[in-house]
Amino acid sequence: MGFAVAGWQLRRTATAAEAARRAAMSAAVHYGRSAVLAAIPELLSIDLALATTAKNASTELLALLARWRHSAAQAVGALGTVESLGEDVSSLLRDSIGLAAAAETALQGRSGGAALAEARSAVAKASARAAELAEELKAYT
DSSP, rough: OOHHHHHHHHHHHHHHHHHHHHHHHHHHHHHHHHHHHHHHHHHHHHHHHHHSOOTTTHHHHHHHHHHHHHHHHHHHHHHHHHHHTTTTHHHHHHHHHHHHHHHHHHHHHTTOOHHHHHHHHHHHHHHHHHHHHHHHOOOOO
């Protein structure tokens, strides 16, 4: 009789542990979706500022590129919890982070015209796809 009760308790504990694991995974996915939805407006704002800032305003451009890299990195981290929904956006964001860093370096050396144009293009592409992803994610929340 004692073994039967122990077996029943083990099954009950395993079931509760599985339910807790599923709840934790669901919470992580929900948090990731919320974090991505919160990050996207910032990315779009930076994209707009980059597109409208004059090429000769290097101090402002450097600050915007740094903000982009920081915000995009946060979005990439949050996208890691949203299953496969944001893989293409993560890839675009990672590419744009590298190009933004290259543009920052080039601007500091005052030879940043081509690097800046490439970074602006990558930022525009990533932010456009991020905006599309936001619409997709809104359906899940």
